[in-house]
Amino acid sequence: MDTHPSFLIDGQEVAFQAGQTVLQAALAAGLNIPHLCFNPELEPIGSCRLCLVEVAGCKLSACTLLAEEGLAVQHDTPRLRQLRMALLTFLLEQGKHTCIRCERTGDCRLQDAAIAFDARTEADSASQVFPPNDDSHPEVSLNRDRCILCGICIQASRKLDGKNLFTFAGKGGDMMLTVESPSGLLKDSAISADDHAVRLCPVGALTRKHHPVQASFSSFDGFEGMDWGMPTEFSV
Amino acid sequence: MNNAEHGWADTARLILYHSQSTSARTLFLRHDSGSVITPKPLPPLSTMLDEEEFNLAECGVFLHPATLIRDYCLDLGLPSSLLQVEGEFHGQVDAPGGIISIYLARFTCIDPPRQLFADQGGKFCAITELRGGHPAEMALLQRAYQTIMG
Numbered sequence A: 001m002d003t004h005p006s007f008l009i010d011g012q013e014v015a016f017q018a019g020q021t022v023l024q025a026a027l028a029a030g031l032n033i034p035h036l037c038f039n040p041e042l043e044p045i046g047s048c049r050l051c052l053v054e055v056a057g058c059k060l061s062a063c064t065l066l067a068e069e070g071l072a073v074q075h076d077t078p079r080l081r082q083l084r085m086a087l088l089t090f091l092l093e094q095g096k097h098t099c100i101r102c103e104r105t106g107d108c109r110l111q112d113a114a115i116a117f118d119a120r121t122e123a124d125s126a127s128q129v130f131p132p133n134d135d136s137h138p139e140v141s142l143n144r145d146r147c148i149l150c151g152i153c154i155q156a157s158r159k160l161d162g163k164n165l166f167t168f169a170g171k172g173g174d175m176m177l178t179v180e181s182p183s184g185l186l187k188d189s190a191i192s193a194d195d196h197a198v199r200l201c202p203v204g205a206l207t208r209k210h211h212p213v214q215a216s217f218s219s220f221d222g223f224e225g226m227d228w229g230m231p232t233e234f235s236v
Numbered sequence B: 001m002n003n004a005e006h007g008w009a010d011t012a013r014l015i016l017y018h019s020q021s022t023s024a025r026t027l028f029l030r031h032d033s034g035s036v037i038t039p040k041p042l043p044p045l046s047t048m049l050d051e052e053e054f055n056l057a058e059c060g061v062f063l064h065p066a067t068l069i070r071d072y073c074l075d076l077g078l079p080s081s082l083l084q085v086e087g088e089f090h091g092q093v094d095a096p097g098g099i100i101s102i103y104l105a106r107f108t109c110i111d112p113p114r115q116l117f118a119d120q121g122g123k124f125c126a127i128t129e130l131r132g133g134h135p136a137e138m139a140l141l142q143r144a145y146q147t148i149m150g
């Protein structure tokens, strides 16, 4: 007999183990709650808000909400879909996400979510001002114009790499990822292309140089029957 | 919702607030009574104690603030992780019935849960809108605000 406690997501019973969050339990049950800043190798961060759910009318992040017996979670409602779309569009508009020119295309959570939601933006990133990119290191690039400020690299560098190389500086719209090195540049830091911080960046912000492109648009074409509405230049 | 049936309410109470993660805009829950203390207002003759005046001997059975929060959320039919204790804050009030411990807890939801409290006349207010309340509450609020702002 299954003795796991359970809760409901949109009326569907989901079993969980003590200490699991709603997102972890949902993913384990095969339910797809879109998420960007959650990574199973790290503690939940709760920064991107894409995993938005509602409990008793309160909007919460599923990745930080502990699963509890009897909880009734709403996920797939018109209101939440609309909010998720707004969040996603906002994220896309805050950066220079020209997938066709990005090394991480095909291996990017933001791209996955944009495709899943058919989200795109008309915003002209060419006229936007972004914090400077850092191309100083021979193996690793920091493309701040693609950074979604999720905080994954900060935690990964601290906890998995034992290096503590990143932090956020500034507030609100001026917030940016900074490198802990004497010059503030990657070249003077202890970063390596094999660092977990680089591997776990969910978008093409912290990337390995000479990184083989994960998938090309022609390879997407190979997925017959999947209508992703992919434009020729997927400038989402 | 804000009933007095919580066994702990005579010795421990809460100040509840919400802070917007993007703008850090901080709002406190004010009940219909005008009080920011949950689950019921402080007695009229209460005074806040300074830390050096804390009376640990008389503050009754010590309940961990997380227990209070779990109990309070259960009463509202909400997940207990909707509220998170601000561990750095502990206030004490000398009230006619004895010492009352005051804890601070933050709503973890993305927006202030206005709807949850609207039926009972609860409102989320900035500290500037809360002037003129019970002097002990105002003193506690000021300390709570300093804790939140770090």
Ligand code: SF4
Pocket (backbone or CB within 6 Å): A146, A147, A148, A149, A150, A151, A152, A153, A154, A177, A200, A201, A202, A203, A205, A206
């Ligand atoms: S560099 Fe990548 S992992 Fe780090 S904050 Fe930006 S998006 Fe997140």
Ligand code: FES
Pocket (backbone or CB within 6 Å): A034, A035, A036, A037, A038, A045, A046, A047, A048, A049, A050, A051, A052, A061, A062, A063, A064
């Ligand atoms: S995945 Fe939950 S807030 Fe980002």
